[in-house]
Amino acid sequence: MTQVLRARAELGSDLAALPRPVGLVPTMGWLHDGHRSLIRRARADNPTVVVSIFVNPRQFNRADDFTKYPRNEARDVAICADEGVDLVWAPTVDDIYVPGFDTTVSVGAIAEPLEGQARPGHFEGVATVVAILFGLVGAEHAYFGQKDAQQVMVIRRMARDLALPTEVIACPTVREPDGLALSSRNVHLSPAERAAAPVLHRALEAAADRWRAGERSADELRRVMRSVLAGKPLAEVDYVSVADALSLAELARLDGPTLLSLAVRFGPTRLIDNELLGGAG
Ligand code: AMP
Numbered sequence: 001m002t003q004v005l006r007a008r009a010e011l012g013s014d015l016a017a018l019p020r021p022v023g024l025v026p027t028m029g030w031l032h033d034g035h036r037s038l039i040r041r042a043r044a045d046n047p048t049v050v051v052s053i054f055v056n057p058r059q060f061n062r063a064d065d066f067t068k069y070p071r072n073e074a075r076d077v078a079i080c081a082d083e084g085v086d087l088v089w090a091p092t093v094d095d096i097y098v099p100g101f102d103t104t105v106s107v108g109a110i111a112e113p114l115e116g117q118a119r120p121g122h123f124e125g126v127a128t129v130v131a132i133l134f135g136l137v138g139a140e141h142a143y144f145g146q147k148d149a150q151q152v153m154v155i156r157r158m159a160r161d162l163a164l165p166t167e168v169i170a171c172p173t174v175r176e177p178d179g180l181a182l183s184s185r186n187v188h189l190s191p192a193e194r195a196a197a198p199v200l201h202r203a204l205e206a207a208a209d210r211w212r213a214g215e216r217s218a219d220e221l222r223r224v225m226r227s228v229l230a231g232k233p234l235a236e237v238d239y240v241s242v243a244d245a246l247s248l249a250e251l252a253r254l255d256g257p258t259l260l261s262l263a264v265r266f267g268p269t270r271l272i273d274n275e276l277l278g279g280a281g
Helices: 008-016 033-045 063-068 073-082 122-137 146-161 184-188 191-196 199-212 218-230
Strands: 003-005 022-027 048-053 087-089 141-145 167-171 236-244 258-266 269-277
Touching: 003 008, 008 087, 008 122, 022 033, 022 122, 033 048, 033 073, 033 141, 033 167, 048 073, 048 122, 073 087, 122 141, 122 146, 141 146, 146 167, 146 258, 146 269, 184 269, 199 218, 199 258, 199 269, 218 236, 218 258
Parallel strands: 003 087, 022 048, 022 141, 048 087, 141 167
Antiparallel strands: 236 258, 258 269
């Protein structure tokens, strides 16, 4: 039976009755097969699985993006029940941010480039809410998608630096058959934008193919990605990056694990995707 909880006070007592270890899957709802894959991994690793559903206002740097973010709790709870989740925790904003709340968790260099630069305040919002979720749930394991590669790095850094006892586990990106990474934001794409959106993955694959063929110039790989993206006029490039997979510093030449990443706008909808070259970051 899947329990649904809102108040933070109930969480502790309900969790105390469930077996350890606990696997936590933090989400903003509108669950899709990407979330399901995290839940399944958590289910395989832990006797108790908790899914949190919280559209965190502090991680949106645009108010319209927050208000337009898709929500359907009943559907999300049905998906969690279908996946055998033990506990769905869907707190209100006041359950997360207590009266007088006045703390921000700010991760350093790893949070600065890419999404950090494009979305000021975003990673402070993410790190702060994840620290609260980790504190309240006290899970042994927490599962995040590699689709948000920089987010995993930021959360890992935060958990290590603050000695939080929750281990951060990254899971592979789940894609549509045409290569588009699943995302709650895909629902906002018009039919023409949806048809063009697999270009993100095609651009990454084109650059990865060149790398596999021996190309080691980062500028050449950036050029390849930009030229594939240019083939879709609806795709407005926000950034294209070839960065060191550990530091996220932009590279001149590739000589170790490398993260290819990009952010592209289709009208008001902004999509991101990435691919790791040369082993784990
Ligand atoms: P969100 O609800 O978008 O905040 O995502 C919740 C978690 O699901 C995050 O750790 C995401 O990285 C992960 N996630 C989102 N989309 C995918 C996907 N296509 N494949 C794997 N994980 C994903």
